[in-house]
Amino acid sequence: MRPAPSQEEVRRQNLGALLRFVHQHGAVSRAELTARTGLNRSTIGALTADLAAAGLVTEQAPRQTRRAGRPSPLVTPLSGAVCGYAVSVEVDRVQAARVGLGGVVLDRREAPRPPGSPVSASTDPLATFLTEMHTAAVGGAGPRTIGCGVAVTSRLRAPDGSVSRGVQPTEVDEPLRAMVTAALPDNPQLLTGGAADLAAYAEHTRGAATGQQNVIYLCGDGGLTAGIIADGRRFAGRQGTAGEVGHMVVRPDGYRCRCGSQGCWETEAGERALLHAAGASEQHGHEAVRAVVRAASFGDPTARAALRRVAEWLGLGTGNLINIFNPELVIFGGSLRDIFLAAAAPLRSRLNQVTLPEQLSGVRLRTPALGDDAALLGAAELAFEQLLADPLGSAAAA
Amino acid sequence: MRPAPSQEEVRRQNLGALLRFVHQHGAVSRAELTARTGLNRSTIGALTADLAAAGLVTEQAPRQTRRAGRPSPLVTPLSGAVCGYAVSVEVDRVQAARVGLGGVVLDRREAPRPPGSPVSASTDPLATFLTEMHTAAVGGAGPRTIGCGVAVTSRLRAPDGSVSRGVQPTEVDEPLRAMVTAALPDNPQLLTGGAADLAAYAEHTRGAATGQQNVIYLCGDGGLTAGIIADGRRFAGRQGTAGEVGHMVVRPDGYRCRCGSQGCWETEAGERALLHAAGASEQHGHEAVRAVVRAASFGDPTARAALRRVAEWLGLGTGNLINIFNPELVIFGGSLRDIFLAAAAPLRSRLNQVTLPEQLSGVRLRTPALGDDAALLGAAELAFEQLLADPLGSAAAA
Numbered sequence: 001m002r003p004a005p006s007q008e009e010v011r012r013q014n015l016g017a018l019l020r021f022v023h024q025h026g027a028v029s030r031a032e033l034t035a036r037t038g039l040n041r042s043t044i045g046a047l048t049a050d051l052a053a054a055g056l057v058t059e060q061a062p063r064q065t066r067r068a069g070r071p072s073p074l075v076t077p078l079s080g081a082v083c084g085y086a087v088s089v090e091v092d093r094v095q096a097a098r099v100g101l102g103g104v105v106l107d108r109r110e111a112p113r114p115p116g117s118p119v120s121a122s123t124d125p126l127a128t129f130l131t132e133m134h135t136a137a138v139g140g141a142g143p144r145t146i147g148c149g150v151a152v153t154s155r156l157r158a159p160d161g162s163v164s165r166g167v168q169p170t171e172v173d174e175p176l177r178a179m180v181t182a183a184l185p186d187n188p189q190l191l192t193g194g195a196a197d198l199a200a201y202a203e204h205t206r207g208a209a210t211g212q213q214n215v216i217y218l219c220g221d222g223g224l225t226a227g228i229i230a231d232g233r234r235f236a237g238r239q240g241t242a243g244e245v246g247h248m249v250v251r252p253d254g255y256r257c258r259c260g261s262q263g264c265w266e267t268e269a270g271e272r273a274l275l276h277a278a279g280a281s282e283q284h285g286h287e288a289v290r291a292v293v294r295a296a297s298f299g300d301p302t303a304r305a306a307l308r309r310v311a312e313w314l315g316l317g318t319g320n321l322i323n324i325f326n327p328e329l330v331i332f333g334g335s336l337r338d339i340f341l342a343a344a345a346p347l348r349s350r351l352n353q354v355t356l357p358e359q360l361s362g363v364r365l366r367t368p369a370l371g372d373d374a375a376l377l378g379a380a381e382l383a384f385e386q387l388l389a390d391p392l393g394s395a396a397a398a
Numbered sequence: 399m400r401p402a403p404s405q406e407e408v409r410r411q412n413l414g415a416l417l418r419f420v421h422q423h424g425a426v427s428r429a430e431l432t433a434r435t436g437l438n439r440s441t442i443g444a445l446t447a448d449l450a451a452a453g454l455v456t457e458q459a460p461r462q463t464r465r466a467g468r469p470s471p472l473v474t475p476l477s478g479a480v481c482g483y484a485v486s487v488e489v490d491r492v493q494a495a496r497v498g499l500g501g502v503v504l505d506r507r508e509a510p511r512p513p514g515s516p517v518s519a520s521t522d523p524l525a526t527f528l529t530e531m532h533t534a535a536v537g538g539a540g541p542r543t544i545g546c547g548v549a550v551t552s553r554l555r556a557p558d559g560s561v562s563r564g565v566q567p568t569e570v571d572e573p574l575r576a577m578v579t580a581a582l583p584d585n586p587q588l589l590t591g592g593a594a595d596l597a598a599y600a601e602h603t604r605g606a607a608t609g610q611q612n613v614i615y616l617c618g619d620g621g622l623t624a625g626i627i628a629d630g631r632r633f634a635g636r637q638g639t640a641g642e643v644g645h646m647v648v649r650p651d652g653y654r655c656r657c658g659s660q661g662c663w664e665t666e667a668g669e670r671a672l673l674h675a676a677g678a679s680e681q682h683g684h685e686a687v688r689a690v691v692r693a694a695s696f697g698d699p700t701a702r703a704a705l706r707r708v709a710e711w712l713g714l715g716t717g718n719l720i721n722i723f724n725p726e727l728v729i730f731g732g733s734l735r736d737i738f739l740a741a742a743a744p745l746r747s748r749l750n751q752v753t754l755p756e757q758l759s760g761v762r763l764r765t766p767a768l769g770d771d772a773a774l775l776g777a778a779e780l781a782f783e784q785l786l787a788d789p790l791g792s793a794a795a796a
Contacts, residue, residue, distance in 0.1 A: 010408065214636050226722075230628050237724025238612045241757060248718040249752050252649060261752050320646040324624075324722065326635025354647050354659050359639060 011047075014039065015391045018047055022057060022077045023101055023388060024205055029062060031072035048075050054392055055081045056101060077102040083137060084383025085148040085184065087126055087176065088376040089113070090195065091222040092285045094122045096129035098137060099380040101387075103206055107133045108376075115284060119152065123179035130183035148180050149382025150192040151199075151375040154225050154244070191382040193236070195219060196243055198378025199333055199368065200227025201234050205381055207369035214327040217368075218245070218318070219375075220336035221286070224266035226321065246270060250317055268313035271335045277306035286372075289335040293342045311343030312350040319354030322363055329364050333374060337367045409445075412437065413789045416445055420455060420475045421499055421786060422603055427460060429470035446473050452790055453479045454499060475500040481535060482781025483546040483582065485524055485574065486774040487511070488593065489620040490683045492520045494527035496535060497778040499785075501604055505531045506774075513682060517550065521577035528581035546578050547780025548590040549597075549773040552623050552642075589780040591634065593617060594641055596776025597731055597766065598625025599632050603779055605767035612725040615766075616643070616716070617773075618734035619684070622664035624719065644668060648715055666711035669733045675704035684770075687733040691740045709741030710748040717752030720761055728763050731772060735765045 017037065022028055034044045051057045059073045079100030088095040090113065097108040109129035113122055130148075137143060150173070173192045180190050193201070200217035203209040209217070215229035224246030228235040236242050246266030247259055254263030267273060275283050278292040279302055295303035318330055332340035340347060344365075352360065368374050415435065420426055432442045449455045457471045477498030486493040488511065495506040507527040511520055535541060548571070571590045578588050591599070598615035601607040607615070613627035622644030626633040634640050644664030645657055652661030665671055673681050676690040677700055693701035716728055730738035738745060742763075750758065766772050 006408075010404075214640075230633050231631065233629065235628050235633075238726045238760070239724055239756070241754075242612075242722065242724035244721040244724075244754055244757065247721040247752075247754055248646070249648060249714055250650065252714065259754060316647055316650065321722075323642040323645040324640065324719075326637055326640035326642075328636045354645075356642055356645055356657060358637070359642065362636070 012390050012393065014043070014047055015051060016388050018044070018075075019051060019056060019077075019101075019391045020388045022075055023103065023384065026102060027074050027076040029072040029074055030059075033075060048073075051075075051391060056391055079104040079106065080143055082146045082387060083143045084146055084380055084387075085130060085133070085180075085188070086151070086376050086380035086383055087130070087148065087180065088151040088195065088379055089119060089122050089126075089153060089176070090375065091153055094126055095376050096126055096133065097376055097380060098133045099377075099383065100143070101384070103377065103380065105377075105380075107136065109133065120175040123175050126176075127179050127183040130180065134184060145184060145186045145188045146387045147189040147191070147383035147385065148184060149198070149379035149385075150176050150180065150190065151195045151379040152176070152192065153195045153222055154241075188383075189386045191385060193240065193378065193382060194225060194227070194243065195221070195375040196225040196227035196333070197234060197236050197240075198227065198382065199370075199374035200229055200331070200378070201381055202370055202374045202378035203331055203368055204229050204234075206377070207374065208331055208366050209329055212329045214325060215329045215331065216318075216321050216325060216327050217331045217333055217374075218336050219333045220269075220271050220339070221334035222271065222284075224270045224317075224336075228325070230325070245317065245321060248317060248320065250313070250320070265313070265317040269310055269317055273313070274306055274310040274335075274339065277309055278303050279306075286335055286338070289338050293338050296342060307339065307343050308346050311339055311347040314339060315347040315350030315352075316354050318347070318365075319351040322351070322355045322359050326359055328362060329366060331366050331368055333368045334372070340365065340367065410788050410791065412441070412445055413449060414786050416442070416473075417449055417454060417475075417499075417789045418786045420473055421501065421782065424500060425472050425474040427470040427472055428457075431473060446471075449473075449789060454789055477502040477504065478541055480544045480785060481541045482544055482778055482785075483528060483531070483578075483586070484549070484774050484778035484781055485528070485546065485578065486549040486593070486777055487517055487520050487524075487551060487574070488773065489551055492524055493774050494524055494531065495774055495778060496531045497775075497781065498541070499782070501775065501778060503778075505534065507531065518573040521573050524574075525577050525581040528578065532582060543582060543584040543586045544785045545587040545589070545781035545783065546582060547596070547777035547783075548574050548578065548588065549593045549777040550574070550590065551593045551620055552639075586781075587784045589783060591638065591776065591780060592623060592625070592641065593619070593773040594623040594625035594731070595632060595634050595638070596625065596780065597768075597772035598627055598729070598776070599779055600768055600772045600776035601729055601766055602627050602632075604775070605772065606729055606764050607727055610727045612723060613727045613729065614716075614719050614723060614725050615729045615731055615772075616734050617731045618667075618669050618737070619732035620669065620682075622668045622715075622734075626723070628723070643715065643719060646715060646718065648711070648718070663711070663715040667708055667715055671711070672704055672708040672733075672737065675707055676701050677704075684733055684736075687736055691736050694740060705737065705741050706744050709737055709745040712737060713745040713748030713750075714752050716745070716763075717749040720749070720753045720757050724757050726760060726762065728761065729766055730763065731766045732770070738763065738765065
């Protein structure tokens with residue numbers, strides 16, 4: 001049973017709601033904050049003054065307007081006041097970023113990731129990046145570090161996207177956790193998530209899915225995973241490993257899957273399926289997918305047939321998910337973006353056959369607004385979770 | 399943006415949390431409420447006094463204990479103080495119940511539903527039931543009516559469980575809404591939901607899934623639908639029609655489905671699939687399924703093969719859902735209960751092949767604790783929603 005909050009909790013929640021709003025939407029007038037929250041003007045004034053005193057926002061006189069009366073001050077998030085770190089371990093690269101309030105990327109580094117290398121092989125370059133960025137920041141204004149978010153392609157998958165029996169989410173998380181703890185001296189709060197999950201979160205916070213309540217973000221890098229927004233919230237299941245939609249069996253007499261099962265969706269609709277059908281089994285990654293898409297656009301019959309086939313299977317599985325989740329939005333991320341853009345017609349045709357008409361009406365299919373940065377930006381959002389839940393508590397403690 | 403609650407909202411939320419707790423768990427001591435909520439003793443005392451003054455609970459001296467000190471009063475929900483109505487339109491019957499606080503069924507009526515009859519044909523007997531129960535209640539103590547919940551087999555399905563193109567949830571809800579409004583004079587709040595959704599809700603509130611955060615309730619009456627508890631909350635999607643798992647395609651070259659697609663899960667794993675495989679296509683309903691299960695247990699080879707085949711497909715699709723949702727619990731309801739109990743071995747064997755080992759570990763498979771009443775009891779929970787959100791507001795307004 002969760003009781004209602006105490007007075008201090010109420011204040012904390014209100015501070016958090018205000019800071020979250022400007023973090024997500026940028027500079028906003030006090031008048032708009034009043035309208036958005038339903039809190040009265042003096043409460044908003046007191047709360048924004050508290051946030052300003054903590055160095056999290058500034059309050060500035062707005063530009064002159066033609067409206068009568070005193071203009072409402074603009075509340076602006078201070079991107080340099082506190083910072084979070086974001087780390088993303090992707091199929092073919094690793095990234096690290098230092099991010100300010102408002103989601104502003106202040107610094108970022110990236111390195112290629114050797115195909116099939118274990119997560120532990122990525123910790124050295126990432127540690128170097130974090131140390132470099134932290135040193136550069138402390139040398140300057142010295143903002144407080146309030147957290148570190150980590151995205152990994154999938155917490156149940158080996159580096160090549162395969163699922164091998166016996167992987168535990170902790171085996172993926174632990175080396176990264178140790179690396180971050182060693183690299184960042186302030187011992188910031190550390191949270192991890194799957195790449196698709198965090199990409200969905202980022203698109204929901206500041207991308208193609210803002211304001212949407214039920215969203216499926218499909219990520220086709222390596223395997224085929226989904227990030228799920230259910231009733232406006234991240235949904236990740238019991239162990240944080242929901243969304244392994246690539247292992248939904250859609251063709252029981254189909255290809256053997258690397259997970260030990262047979263006919264998994266990703267054996268038909270994933271990146272590897274496309275490259276296999278296009279006669280490029282030995283390749284992998286975005287560039288290889290784009291090469292097939294380009295070849296298809298130039299009329300190469302093998303590439304065209306491969307693209308069409310994979311798009312149809314992508315449509316079939318997406319239809320399954322629409323029947324199951326009744327979402328308003330499906331986003332095709334990673335390599336699936338290229339497949340969707342190049343072969344929307346066969347994809348939609350198969351999807352229309354499979355999906356119940358009532359579930360289909362009103363569903364939109366989209367590409368990510370944040371491109372390939374969605375997972376990294378989602379990790380950055382994790383870094384800010386604690387601050388946004390308790391702006392003065394976290395800021396004071398740091 | 400949702401701001402933190404005001405003082406009145408805090409009180410309302412605390413009253414709601416207390417009333418919800420005794421509604422769900424029955425009589426409980428003030429001391430336990432204090433421990434469960436973290437609120438202090440005097441606050442709990444004031445809140446329970448308010449609920450008692452509104453006639454929603456009684457506070458009684460407990461039986462003598464051996465412990466030193468003044469014993470803590472028992473707070474008991476008053477099942478006769480207010481009542482909600484629940485209506486359930488099932489494949490082969492309709493039910494109506496009058497339910498008191500604490501989920502106590504005070505009165506109930508049931509009538510068979512002719513196979514394949516439209517929802518509008520069920521409104522006359524249901525209206526009679528509601529009027530009878532309401533008259534009987536008003537003739538007695540005259541409790542206030544605080545809501546009516548309605549469960550329908552599926553809001554996208556025709557009476558026989560098929561999905562016909564063009565069905566809208568409102569077409570199913572509207573005749574029932576008109577009937578309830580006409581039958582119950584107090585114009586109580588009316589909420590509707592799908593049977594699987596509400597069965598999951600009831601099992602989560604007071605059945606096999608209490609305390610669980612991620613639950614799939616599979617309902618096999620007519621078609622194959624799922625009720626979903628995600629992160630501790632009902633999940634029903636954009637239009638309230640999530641969970642149409644029966645139309646997940648699992649065998650694209652399989653049977654033609656009544657929805658117009660091909661190879662849907664319910665063509666392989668549902669009630670009709672079992673009866674078809676057992677050579678009893680013309681039959682339907684629980685009794686027909688039980689007859690096949692009995693025949694299989696007596697060694698009938700056709701029935702055994704049919705049961706085994708359907709159990710395997712049930713295992714495959716359940717494995718898909720476990721990969722997608724990463725739940726801790728799957729409940730087999732309706733006809734699926736009988737199939738699961740009679741053929742757990744082939745079901746589990748196929749499920750184990752399909753499910754990622756890490757998702758599988760820790761998942762429990764269960765039958766409903768509330769039996770065939772789960773949907774009706776879930777509808778009753780809907781009837782109490784408004785009261786539990788605002789105990790004194792609703793009670794005062796009625």
